[in-house]
Amino acid sequence: xxxxxxxxxxxxxxxxxxxxxxxxxxxxxxxxxxxxxxxxxxxxxxxxxxxxxxxxxxxxxxxxxxxxxxxxxxxxxxxxxxxxxxxxxxxxxxxxxxxxxxxxxxxxxxxxxxxxxxxxxxxxxxxxxxxxxxxxxxxxxxxxxxxxxxxxxxxxxxxxxxxxxxx
Amino acid sequence: xxxxxxxxxxxxxxxxxxxxxxxxxxxxxxxxxxxxxxxxxxxxxxxxxxxxxxxxxxxxxxxxxxxxxxxxxxxxxxxxxxxxxxxxxxxxxxxxxxxxxxxxx
Numbered sequence: 517x518x519x520x521x522x523x524x525x526x527x528x529x530x531x532x533x534x535x536x537x538x539x540x541x542x543x544x545x546x547x548x549x550x551x552x553x554x555x556x557x558x559x560x561x562x563x564x565x566x567x568x569x570x571x572x573x574x575x576x577x578x579x580x581x582x583x584x585x586x587x588x589x590x591x592x593x594x595x596x597x598x599x600x601x602x603x604x605x606x607x608x609x610x611x612x613x614x615x616x617x618x619x620x621x622x623x624x625x626x627x628x629x630x631x632x633x634x635x636x637x638x639x640x641x642x643x644x645x646x647x648x649x650x651x652x653x654x655x656x657x658x659x660x661x662x663x664x665x666x667x668x669x670x671x672x673x674x675x676x677x678x679x680x681x682x683x
Numbered sequence: 684x685x686x687x688x689x690x691x692x693x694x695x696x697x698x699x700x701x702x703x704x705x706x707x708x709x710x711x712x713x714x715x716x717x718x719x720x721x722x723x724x725x726x727x728x729x730x731x732x733x734x735x736x737x738x739x740x741x742x743x744x745x746x747x748x749x750x751x752x753x754x755x756x757x758x759x760x761x762x763x764x765x766x767x768x769x770x771x772x773x774x775x776x777x778x779x780x781x782x783x784x785x786x787x788x
Contacts, residue, residue, distance in 0.1 A: 519688055522693075530699055533703040536723060537706055538707075549723065563733065563734075563737045565737070572729075576726070580758060584761070586765070588715055598713065601710055606710055608709075610706060612706075613703070613706040614702070617698055620698045620701075620702075621695055624695060629690045630739070631690060631739065632741055632742075644747065659752055667759055671762070673766070677766040677767055677770055678765075680773075
């Protein structure tokens with residue numbers, strides 16, 4: 517059952533990713549991006565990473581999508597349609613990404629992954645919280661603090677940049 | 684059981700998603716759609732981290748922690764990028780990358 521769900525989600529994920537980069541209406545592209553982010557959260561739910569799935573839903577599908585839709589509505593007419601892209605540019609970009617994808621897939625297929633035999637206990641939010649705040653082994657207090665300073669700087673920077681300059 | 688799905692299939696899916704994002708980054712001419720492609724790229728990297736953590740080291744937390752940090756950086760990046768985009772729109776009345784060439788010599 518879970519295999520079927522995985523392949524279904526993976527197929528839909530790739531389909532919506534392609535539609536995100538190829539749709540000619542910008543609001544539609546944003547909705548397709550939302551679908552692919554929600555499908556990613558569904559994959560995390562399948563793998564029992566509940567905390568990560570909820571972070572994905574709240575931050576990506578909630579926060580970032582609201583920001584993107586806001587900026588689309590502030591800068592575009594709602595039924596604005598892009599001009600069709602240049603054929604030469606499409607061919608070059610497709611070729612470049614195809615070569616990259618083939619190289620990476622070749623490397624993945626030629627590397628033997630030893631899957632762990634350990635039965636995976638589901639990771640509880642308590643473990644994650646203790647990991648964030650501990651400074652011993654397997655502690656992440658330094659990156660946690662760095663990220664909080666980065667978020668503060670990004671918040672102040674976004675306000676300063678987007679502020680209307682008064683003359 | 685779910686463990687019958689080989690890890691390589693998951694990695695191939697995330698690779699394809701990554702390069703779809705790269706394709707969009709190269710082909711699009713609008714700043715917001717370029718930002719969407721970057722979000723696709725970051726998202727596929729997250730899938731990679733989580734899958735490797737789940738299948739190779741299920742008793743550890745590194746991949747999970749790293750993808751949470753990636754999500755935080757992506758949120759910061761999206762906020763600043765959209766502030767810049769709105770400022771560009773106010774100044775040039777367009778967010779097409781070809782119209783914004785003020786700093787070209």
